[in-house]
Amino acid sequence: xxxxxxxxxxxxxxxxxxxxxxxxxxxxxxxxxxxxxxxxxxxxxxxxxxxxxxxxxxxxxxxxxxxxxxxxxxxxxxxxxxxxxxxxxxxxxxxxxxxxxxxxxxxxxxxxxxxxxxxxxxxxxxxxxxxxxxxxxxxxxxxxxxxxxxxxxxxxxxxxxxxxxxxxxxxxxxxxxxxxxxxxxxxxxxxxxxxxxxxxxxxxxxxxxxxxxxxxxxxxxxxxxxxxxxxxxxxxxxxxxxxxxxxxxxxxxxxxxxxxxxxxxxxxxxxxxxxxxx
Numbered sequence: 001x002x003x004x005x006x007x008x009x010x011x012x013x014x015x016x017x018x019x020x021x022x023x024x025x026x027x028x029x030x031x032x033x034x035x036x037x038x039x040x041x042x043x044x045x046x047x048x049x050x051x052x053x054x055x056x057x058x059x060x061x062x063x064x065x066x067x068x069x070x071x072x073x074x075x076x077x078x079x080x081x082x083x084x085x086x087x088x089x090x091x092x093x094x095x096x097x098x099x100x101x102x103x104x105x106x107x108x109x110x111x112x113x114x115x116x117x118x119x120x121x122x123x124x125x126x127x128x129x130x131x132x133x134x135x136x137x138x139x140x141x142x143x144x145x146x147x148x149x150x151x152x153x154x155x156x157x158x159x160x161x162x163x164x165x166x167x168x169x170x171x172x173x174x175x176x177x178x179x180x181x182x183x184x185x186x187x188x189x190x191x192x193x194x195x196x197x198x199x200x201x202x203x204x205x206x207x208x209x210x211x212x213x214x215x216x217x218x219x220x221x222x223x224x225x226x227x228x229x230x231x232x233x234x235x236x237x238x239x240x241x242x243x244x245x246x247x248x249x250x251x252x253x254x255x256x257x258x259x260x261x262x263x264x265x266x267x268x269x270x271x272x273x274x275x276x277x278x
Contacts (some may be wrong), residue, residue: 007067010060019060020114026053027108057085057107077113084110124223131218137213143172146203153199154189159186174198176207 009015029046032038039046058061061082065072147168154162160200161171174242175181186200 003067003069006063007161010063010067016114019057020111022053022056023107023110023114026050027105029053030105030107054085054088058089061085077119081110081113103243120223120226124219124226127226128218128222131222134209135215135218139207140208142203142211143169146172146199146207150199154196155192157192158189160187172207175203178204178208 029050032042032046064078064081066077068078088107095169112122150162150168150172151165155164155168160167162168171185175185181200181204186196190194190200
């Protein structure tokens with residue numbers, strides 16, 4: 001088979017659905033391996049099916065390497081697939097690599113590529129990383145300011161929460177996640193220091209709600225940008241296809257016109273020849 005035929009085969013929707021089905025089945029089997037009862041009853045069959053699925057995955061990667069050549073390594077998703085499969089193969093080399101057997105569950109992550117909707121979400125998050133990084137910087141600054149203030153205000157009275165800068169950072173992180181922040185931290189302090197209400201409310205408004213909304217806005221905006229870019233690329237491909245079809249149609253019509261002209265000329269010559277004979 002030529003590279004073009006292999007590429008068409010691996011890009012077929014039916015083949016992609018087959019791979020998705022194997023990934024889901026493999027994920028279920030790996031989950032069943034955590035149950036001693038299932039392994040005692042069906043362990044042999046689960047291991048054999050797992051090996052067959054891994055073999056199919058290896059064949060898939062080999063076919064893609066043949067179909068795309070060096071361009072295979074230009075795709076981050078292809079590299080991700082290759083690394084996941086490689087991690088799955090290594091445990092079979094020897095006992096020293098058996099610890100990597102647990103990492104076989106990473107094959108489930110291949111669904112992120114094979115399901116278009118999930119792929120869009122992941123690509124949006126990856127494109128949003130630079131902006132999200134600046135949100136991280138903003139959070140660090142906010143945490144540092146409130147950690148210093150909290151240490152100065154509550155450090156002596158509540159050393160378990162605000163005794164040091166590191167303890168204060170962890171306390172603020174717990175407050176930001178809203179995990180038992182009111183009953184365990186805020187209310188006992190507010191009972192002794194009513195003005196602490198302002199401290200906790202301002203921190204939660206800035207660190208939790210405002211920052212979270214900014215994070216969501218960045219991700220949504222990135223998804224919209226990628227969607228618009230995808231639409232533009234699709235429109236560009238459609239225009240190119242229409243242009244090519246138009247050019248081919250014009251060439252076909254020109255060829256037909258040329259053939260008609262030749263036929264007319266031939267008929268005219270035959271008519272003149274018949275007249276001369278008569």
